Amino acid sequence: MEFLTHYSCTLCGSEYTPPVDFYTCPKCGEKGILDIHYDYERLKKTLNKQYFADNTDYSMWRYEPLMSVSKAHIDKTLRVGWTPHYKSNQLAKRLKMDALYIKDEGLNPTGSLKDRASAVAVLKAMENDNVTIACSSTGNAASSLAGNAARMGLKTVIFVPERAPIGKLAQLLAYGADVISVEGDYKAAFQLSKAAIDHFGWYNRNAAINPHMVEGKKTVAYEIAEQLDFDVPDWVVVSVGDGCTIAGVYKGFYDLFAIGITDRIPKILGVQSEGCAPFYEAAKEGRELIETDENTIADSIAVGIPRNPTKALNAVKRSGGQWITVTDEQILESIVLLGKEEGVFAEPAAAASMAGLLEALEQNVVSRRERVSVIVTGNGLKDTKSMEHYGIKPKRLKPDLDLLIEYMQNNEGGRT
Numbered sequence: 001m002e003f004l005t006h007y008s009c010t011l012c013g014s015e016y017t018p019p020v021d022f023y024t025c026p027k028c029g030e031k032g033i034l035d036i037h038y039d040y041e042r043l044k045k046t047l048n049k050q051y052f053a054d055n056t057d058y059s060m061w062r063y064e065p066l067m068s069v070s071k072a073h074i075d076k077t078l079r080v081g082w083t084p085h086y087k088s089n090q091l092a093k094r095l096k097m098d099a100l101y102i103k104d105e106g107l108n109p110t111g112s113l114k115d116r117a118s119a120v121a122v123l124k125a126m127e128n129d130n131v132t133i134a135c136s137s138t139g140n141a142a143s144s145l146a147g148n149a150a151r152m153g154l155k156t157v158i159f160v161p162e163r164a165p166i167g168k169l170a171q172l173l174a175y176g177a178d179v180i181s182v183e184g185d186y187k188a189a190f191q192l193s194k195a196a197i198d199h200f201g202w203y204n205r206n207a208a209i210n211p212h213m214v215e216g217k218k219t220v221a222y223e224i225a226e227q228l229d230f231d232v233p234d235w236v237v238v239s240v241g242d243g244c245t246i247a248g249v250y251k252g253f254y255d256l257f258a259i260g261i262t263d264r265i266p267k268i269l270g271v272q273s274e275g276c277a278p279f280y281e282a283a284k285e286g287r288e289l290i291e292t293d294e295n296t297i298a299d300s301i302a303v304g305i306p307r308n309p310t311k312a313l314n315a316v317k318r319s320g321g322q323w324i325t326v327t328d329e330q331i332l333e334s335i336v337l338l339g340k341e342e343g344v345f346a347e348p349a350a351a352a353s354m355a356g357l358l359e360a361l362e363q364n365v366v367s368r369r370e371r372v373s374v375i376v377t378g379n380g381l382k383d384t385k386s387m388e389h390y391g392i393k394p395k396r397l398k399p400d401l402d403l404l405i406e407y408m409q410n411n412e413g414g415r416t
Helices: 040-044 049-054 060-066 091-095 115-127 140-151 166-174 186-200 212-217 219-227 244-259 278-285 309-319 328-342 348-362 385-390 401-409
Strands: 004-009 034-038 085-087 099-104 132-136 155-161 178-182 235-239 267-273 322-326 371-376
Touching (some): 060 219, 085 219, 091 099, 091 328, 115 132, 115 140, 115 212, 132 140, 140 155, 155 166, 166 178, 212 219, 212 244, 219 244, 235 244, 235 348, 244 267, 244 309, 267 278, 267 309, 267 348, 278 309, 278 322, 322 348, 328 348
Parallel strands (some): 132 155, 155 178
Antiparallel strands (some): 004 034, 085 099
């Protein structure tokens, strides 16, 4: 935390000098989300391309000077970050794009980008002498918190909506979390978690409330930049639920630009499902967010009342980006496309980013000549039922070679 200077409210602009013992602005209440600021002039003397070239810590902690955690206990955490940033082999050709990259966050320890925030959460809890951390989640934040907390010997209480996929619930139980399946939607789970955290005094990992979670998620942007030798892409595509991840993506690119390591900030494409698109609707109509339904197969972005609206809307606006929506059918098609063409298995919310790129290309929002990085936020093994929805099943045959030969000859796989 050497370079952290102050916190500021995203609504009223009030500034607060660290340390602070609150999550949101005391003047604005729960909607007064805080932003964390750093001394960029001092950082310029420490961080440069050579600093990263000499750094052999290939995890998110290689960016510790740009984060709001102390160094204590960092060496004990799960190995989070430095996930692959693949240059597309097949999809770029199929889409006739000059350059397409896929950031596979499903290869983090618990299978999602949320590990970046949870790793920060457990360290902040330990700094504050908390032994229990809690959050509400549609699945990924919960499982990532439970896994990262287990590694550090902390207890977790997790509140999930009843629709949470079994794959994510299995992770939670394996990590020893105290899981509360709340009857109702994400809103109900969030409200109960908030009341419980206030009552018991647990550390609050809820990403939209806790400003330190953005500071963890922003490391994905640092990696994208560094893995491209700091020649940032024209567009970065990310699916959006509560808004914390897209806020982190912008913050990371902003930090690098402010220090002078990169020469610009990529345009950010925020992707939402048509069945739950409060950010898209608000941006399109130029108004504040209004609560929406949560009707989408992409549970991880099914957030009808996003708790981090200001940062998320600013991320797209200030980057010169755009919002877009996709259907569940487009999301399912993109799961298959990513898997078949690039060998990346994405859960529905993660595949939404690829679906968003395809839609943006069709609408001429993104040019095929522009360099694009698509963030795949979570592993498909977390929600295998999505493949059942798409109707893909293995071919069932008797153990007869002649039947197999006949089948292969009638299908593409029969070519020799």
